[in-house]
Amino acid sequence: MDYQAFFRQRLTDLKDEGNYRVFIDLQRKRGGFPAAVRTQGSDRDDVTIWCSNDYLGMGQHPKVIAAMHGALDRCGAGAGGTRNISGTTHDHILLEQELADLHQKESALVFTSGYVSNWAALGTLASRIPGCIVFSDSLNHASMIEGIRHSRADKVIWKHNDLQDLEAKLAAADPDRPKLIAFESVYSMDGDIAPIAGICDLADRFGAMTYLDEVHAVGLYGPRGGGIAEREGLMDRLTVIEGTLGKAFGVVGGYIAASEELCDFVRSFASGFIFTTALPPAVAAGAAASIRHLKDNTGERIAHQEIVADVRRRLDDLGIPHVPNPSHIIPVIVGDPVKCKFLSDTLLDEFGIYIQPINYPTVPKGTERLRITPSPVHTPEDVDRLVAALQCLWGRCQLARVPMAAQ
Numbered sequence: 001m002d003y004q005a006f007f008r009q010r011l012t013d014l015k016d017e018g019n020y021r022v023f024i025d026l027q028r029k030r031g032g033f034p035a036a037v038r039t040q041g042s043d044r045d046d047v048t049i050w051c052s053n054d055y056l057g058m059g060q061h062p063k064v065i066a067a068m069h070g071a072l073d074r075c076g077a078g079a080g081g082t083r084n085i086s087g088t089t090h091d092h093i094l095l096e097q098e099l100a101d102l103h104q105k106e107s108a109l110v111f112t113s114g115y116v117s118n119w120a121a122l123g124t125l126a127s128r129i130p131g132c133i134v135f136s137d138s139l140n141h142a143s144m145i146e147g148i149r150h151s152r153a154d155k156v157i158w159k160h161n162d163l164q165d166l167e168a169k170l171a172a173a174d175p176d177r178p179k180l181i182a183f184e185s186v187y188s189m190d191g192d193i194a195p196i197a198g199i200c201d202l203a204d205r206f207g208a209m210t211y212l213d214e215v216h217a218v219g220l221y222g223p224r225g226g227g228i229a230e231r232e233g234l235m236d237r238l239t240v241i242e243g244t245l246g247k248a249f250g251v252v253g254g255y256i257a258a259s260e261e262l263c264d265f266v267r268s269f270a271s272g273f274i275f276t277t278a279l280p281p282a283v284a285a286g287a288a289a290s291i292r293h294l295k296d297n298t299g300e301r302i303a304h305q306e307i308v309a310d311v312r313r314r315l316d317d318l319g320i321p322h323v324p325n326p327s328h329i330i331p332v333i334v335g336d337p338v339k340c341k342f343l344s345d346t347l348l349d350e351f352g353i354y355i356q357p358i359n360y361p362t363v364p365k366g367t368e369r370l371r372i373t374p375s376p377v378h379t380p381e382d383v384d385r386l387v388a389a390l391q392c393l394w395g396r397c398q399l400a401r402v403p404m405a406a407q
Contacts, residue, residue, distance in 0.1 A: 018337030018368075019359045024348070033060040033377055038348070047348065048382055050372050051355045055220055055328060056300040057377035058250030058290045067289035071282040079278035083267075087278030095284040096255070098291045102218075102226050103241045103257035109267055110255045110284070112276055114215045114244030115143040117254030120272030121242065122147030122182060122211060125262075126155075128269055129178045135169060135208070137161070137183040137194070144182055144213060160187075163198045170206040179208035180239075185228035186216040189363050189371065191329030196229055200237040209239040219248025220301060220328060225294040245287040249294070253279050253287060303376035304328060307383070311374045314387045319401030320394055322372075330372040331358075332390070334399065340368040343393055351389040 014020040025039040026047070034049040034057070058064055071091055081087040092110060099108035111117035122144055126134050134148050134155045148155050156173070159165040166181070173179065181203055183194050196212065203210045214227035222230030227243065229235045240262065245253035256263065267273060294300065308328045315322050315332070323331040334340040337359040344357040347370075355370045363369060374383075394401065 017360075018341050019361075024354060024356075026354070028060070030065070031060055031062075033057050034375060034382065036354070038354070045352065047352045047354045048378075048385070049354050050374070050378075050382075050386060051370075052373060052375070053216075053247040054250050055248045055373060055375055056250070056294070056304060057375050058219070058248065058294070058300070060377075061250065061290065061293065063289045063293050064250055064286045068282040068286040071280075071285035075281040077282070078280050081277060082275060083278045084274060089278070089281045089284070091281040091284035091288070092278060095288045095291075098288045099243075099255050099257055102224060102291055102295065103230070103243075104226075104235050105241065105257040106260040107263040108255050108257040109263045109273070110245075110253055110279065111273060112253060112279055114242070114246060114254035116272050116276070117242055117244075117256055118143035118213060119147040119150065120270040121240065121256045121266050122180075123150040123272070124266050124270040125209075125211070125240075126151035126153035126180060128265070129180075132178045132180055133173055135166060135179060135181045139187055139190075140182060140184060141188070141213060141215075144184075148182065161192065161194055163195055163202065166199065167202055170202060170208065173206075175206070179203075179206060180211055181208050182211040182213075184213040184216070186214075186327045186329070188216050188329065189358065189369075190323050190331060191325035191327040193228060193326055196232060196234050196238075200234060204237075210237070211240045211242065212238050213242045215242070215244040215247060215254075216327070216329070218243040219290075219294050220304065223298075224296075225291070225301065245283075245290075249287055249290040251283050251287040251290060253283060300376050304374070307374040307376060307378055311372065311383060311386070314383065315390070316402075318387065318391050318394070319403065320390055321400065321402045323369075328373065330374070332370040332372060334368050334370065335366055337365075337368045339397055339399070340370065343370060343397065346393055347389055351385065353386060353389055 027037045029035045036047050036049050038045045038047045079087040096108040096110055126132050132153045134153050136148055136155055136157050137160055138157050139160045156169045158169050185194055217227035219225040221228050240256050240258045242256050245251045321333045340357040347353040358371045359368045
């Protein structure tokens with residue numbers, strides 16, 4: 001087999017389909033986010049980022065930067081090994097205490113990323129609990145799917161956010177077998193929110209554990225940033241709350257919060273935790289500082305909700321179609337991969353606006369989109385430029401608009 005020819009052909013197919021991903025060379029400006037510098041060869045241009053998951057700009061917050069500098073000065077760069085072999089530092093312990101307190105759980109366990117925390121925790125729980133059946137929402141993140149697949153446990157996929165379908169599937173299962181319901185709070189591509197209370201009711205009725213992925217909600221919702229479950233007063237009803245440090249908290253890493261026994265169980269048996277180098281102490285310190293700030297301050301969350309509402313209203317005024325949802329994610333639907341890539345490229349090249357195109361397989365074919373994530377550090381002038389650019393390109397590409405009566 002000509003392996004290189006195979007690789008080239010598959011990459012060519014992706015490009016022809018409009019689904020080839022291009023990484024933009026960006027350098028964020030400390031203290032100036034969402035401003036960044038784009039590098040192309042010898043050219044450097046200023047751009048404004050409108051698709052970051054650093055939802056609140058905490059990756060640039062002075063408290064976070066100072067905490068990381070302090071840890072670097074105290075501890076140096078790396079953790080020195082896995083958590084089992086010299087890699088557990090005092091900063092990791094403090095971070096896990098902050099996370100347990102955030103979610104009002106007995107304990108927490110930090111991983112190197114949100115992907116790894118899902119893969120390792122779900123994979124370990126489902127494989128190690130004898131006879132466990134996992135009930136997985138059909139739109140769960142790839143990390144959850146991979147963790148469940150890795151476990152080799154029996155799985156049942158239920159229709160997205162459909163309580164009736166979940167109930168029917170739970171009722172059809174052996175009542176004596178252990179069960180785990182895995183789902184997300186805010187779904188990252190459509191921005192819709194799970195019926196958490198209803199899922200907890202079914203879990204109680206059928207004796208199931210619950211595993212909630214809050215990665216797109218922690219920091220953003222609830223009185224202290226504990227997520228949708230905190231906002232709705234449901235944290236105590238969830239067996240496991242999983243989150244990330246790399247989105248609203250602005251750093252990197254993932255975690256679970258649960259009972260002391262469950263966290264210790266995952267710590268003791270999860271290969272994805274045991275055999276990987278720990279996060280650097282500076283990262284742990286920065287994450288803890290971010291969590292502490294957002295627990296005590298609501299300003300970022302309030303400003304975030306206000307700018308999201310403003311952008312939605314401005315898009316509605318222009319008839320630019322976007323998915324209505326109760327979250328902070330604004331998916332502007334294009335519906336064609338080539339046009340979606342063209343819009344993204346033109347926004348960047350002509351208007352200095354960076355919004356990555358979201359195409360298949362991340363979203364189903366025919367639902368290609370620009371995923372806009374306003375932040376409290378975007379200015380009114382940034383919003384004006386974004387809306388004017390979309391208005392111009394929507395006309396240039398002769399894309400369909402939504403009549404006012406339909407909004």
